[in-house]
Amino acid sequence: AQKVTQAQTEISVVEKEDVTLDCVYETRDTTYYLFWYKQPPSGELVFLIRRNSFDEQNEISGRYSWNFQKSTSSFNFTITASQVVDSAVYFCALSAPSTGGFKTIFGAGTRLFVKA
Amino acid sequence: DVKVTQSSRYLVKRTGEKVFLECVQDMDHENMFWYRQDPGLGLRLIYFSYDVKMKEKGDIPEGYSVSREKKERFSLILESASTNQTSMYLCASRRDTGKSRYEQYFGPGTRLTVT
Numbered sequence: 076a077q078k079v080t081q082a083q084t085e086i087s088v089v090e091k092e093d094v095t096l097d098c099v100y101e102t103r104d105t106t107y108y109l110f111w112y113k114q115p116p117s118g119e120l121v122f123l124i125r126r127n128s129f130d131e132q133n134e135i136s137g138r139y140s141w142n143f144q145k146s147t148s149s150f151n152f153t154i155t156a157s158q159v160v161d162s163a164v165y166f167c168a169l170s171a172p173s174t175g176g177f178k179t180i181f182g183a184g185t186r187l188f189v190k191a
Numbered sequence: 192d193v194k195v196t197q198s199s200r201y202l203v204k205r206t207g208e209k210v211f212l213e214c215v216q217d218m219d220h221e222n223m224f225w226y227r228q229d230p231g232l233g234l235r236l237i238y239f240s241y242d243v244k245m246k247e248k249g250d251i252p253e254g255y256s257v258s259r260e261k262k263e264r265f266s267l268i269l270e271s272a273s274t275n276q277t278s279m280y281l282c283a284s285r286r287d288t289g290k291s292r293y294e295q296y297f298g299p300g301t302r303l304t305v306t
Contacts, residue, residue, distance in 0.1 A: 108293045120281065120297040166234070170293045176241070177293055178249075181234045 077102050077174045079167050081182035088157050089190050096152040096185045098167030104128075107171035109143065109150045110179070114164040126150060157189045194218070195298040197282050203304045210269040212301050214282030222285050223265035224295065225249075225257065227278040234281065240265055241287075272305045279303075 078101040088094045100109065111123040124134060126143050134141045138155045154161055167182040174180050198213035216223065224239040226249075236249030238257040246257050254276060258266045265284075269276055279302050283295040 110294070112295075112297075118279065118300040118302075120283075120295075122294050122296060125291075125294050176247075177287065178236065178239070179293070179295060183231075183233045 077169060077171060077180050079169050079180055079182035081165075081167055081185050083185045084183070085186045085188065087188040087190065090159060091156050093153060093155050094157050094187065094189075096154075096165050096167075096187070098150045098152065098182060100148050100150065100167070100169045102169060102171045102173060104171040104173050107169060108177070110168040110170070111141065111150075111152050112166045112168060112181075114166065114184070116163070120166070123152075154187075157187075159189050159191050162187055162189045195282060195284055195296050197280075197298040197301050199301050200299060201302050201304075203306065204269075204272050205306055206273060208272050208305075210272050210303065210305075212267040212269075212280055212282075212303070214265045214267070214284075214298055215263050216265075216282075216284040216296070217263065218284065218286075218296070219262065220284035220286045220296075221262075222287060223259065224283040224285075225255075225265065225267045226281045226283065227251070228281055228300075229278050237267065272303075274305050277303060277305045 080099045107128045109126045112120045114120045140153045142151045164184045164186045166184045168179050170177040170179045195216045225237040226234045235251050240246045240259040256268045281300045282298040285295045
């Protein structure tokens with residue numbers, strides 16, 4: 076079965092705290108792609124990052140970092156020194172041959188509140 | 192930058208009306224998608240298209256149809272709107288080759304209310 080689980084429904088932090096959003100995926104494919112998207116209150120989903128299954132290097136982009144671990148089927152997202160503008164719903168997603176032509180399966184999302 | 196636009200941000204229609212939601216992308220992407228997003232249910236795929244005049248059913252196609260006459264345009268049609276189709280509708284596009292393959296780019300969404 077192809078599945079993406081984001082166990083955290085909502086997280087609330089105070090500005091400048093670090094926060095990690097968890098993502099666990101299931102797939103039987105050896106080639107697959109993982110993604111994170113951000114949906115701010117305006118509603119438009121914004122692509123943040125793509126990782127393919129052969130690249131386990133962690134990635135850092137400013138205050139954002141991603142930790143991909145195939146051994147635990149996890150692709151976690153950390154925001155360092157959070158800001159109010161980070162308040163949004165964050166979706167983890169998976170595309171793989173078994174999802175049907177690399178269709179994207181989304182997790183349920185984690186709503187992040189960052190308080191000033 | 193990829194730009195995906197949707198014809199309306201907010202739409203109010205009456206039960207039984209025929210509703211057209213339009214989506215246009217400007218990056219020559221082969222694939223286009225329609226999702227609906229409801230609280231507690233996440234994003235669910237309605238239909239997608241991998242080429243002009245081609246379409247495939249997603250997870251919840253009942254009550255909807257689509258049209259793709261040109262590569263840049265993908266329309267979602269509610270033949271006879273019902274109250275249970277009140278939702279946020281999101282259009283997306285992507286390419287399946289190249290550096291940005293499988294990355295989806297979304298429009299701003301259309302919040303449809305059927306009364």
